[in-house]
Amino acid sequence: DVVLTQSPLSLPVTLGQSASISCRSSQSLLHSDGDTYFIWFQERPGQSPRRLIYKVSNRVSGVPDRFSGSGSGTDFTLKISRVEAEDIGIYYCMQGTHWPPTFGQGTKLEIK
C-alpha cells in the first residue's frame, strides 16, 4: 500500500500567520488517466472530516481561498495563509490513485 508521510505532525501557529503542511508519498500519485487523486481533509473537533482540496489543487466550493494545495508526483503541500481560529483541527492528506486509498497520519494545527 502507498504510505503517506505528513510533516510536521504538530503545527503551532500564530493567528494571522501562514502555515504549511507537507505530505510525501512512497510512490508517484500520477494516475495513468493523467489525474492525480490527492486530497486534503480538515477535521475540526467533534465534526466529520471535511474535504478542502481535491486533485492536488482544486479548492472545494465554500472553502476559503486562504487554503491552497500544490505539488506533484510524490510531494504535496497544503498552505493556509492568515490562519484563523476556526482553522484549528487536524489535517489529513489522502491518495486515491493507488488502491486501497490511504491516508497520512494527520497534522494537528493549534494556535500558539
Added chain:
Amino acid sequence: QVHLVDSGGGLVRPGGSLRLSCAASGFTFTDYYMSWIRHTPGKGLEWLSHISGRSEVKYYADSVKGRFTISRDNAKNSVYLQMNSLRVDDTAVYYCMKIDGGYGDWGQGTPVTVFS
C-alpha cells in the same frame, strides 16, 4: 445532492457484533463503489473496506479481514458493514463514503465503542 446517513453504532463488549448501515440518496447508487472508513484519535483515518456497484469486488484491510463483512442492497440504496469479533481497538467513528475521483461524499459517522 448526495446524502449519506450512517447508523448502527453503539456500545458493545469485546467479542460482540454490530451491523452498520449507510443509506444513500441523490445519485445512481449502482454506479458507484462504496467504502467504509474509520477514525480513531490515536490511529487517524483508516480505509477498511470497499464494494463495487454490483458487489463483484470487495476489499478488506488486514485489520478487519475475516471479522468484518461489507455488503450492499441496491434496491434499498444501502451499504452495510457487519462487524463480528469486535475488539477494544475497533473503537472508532465509522463513516461510509461514496467513491469517485473527488472522495468528497461521506456520511456523518456512527460511533462504535468496544469496552470491557
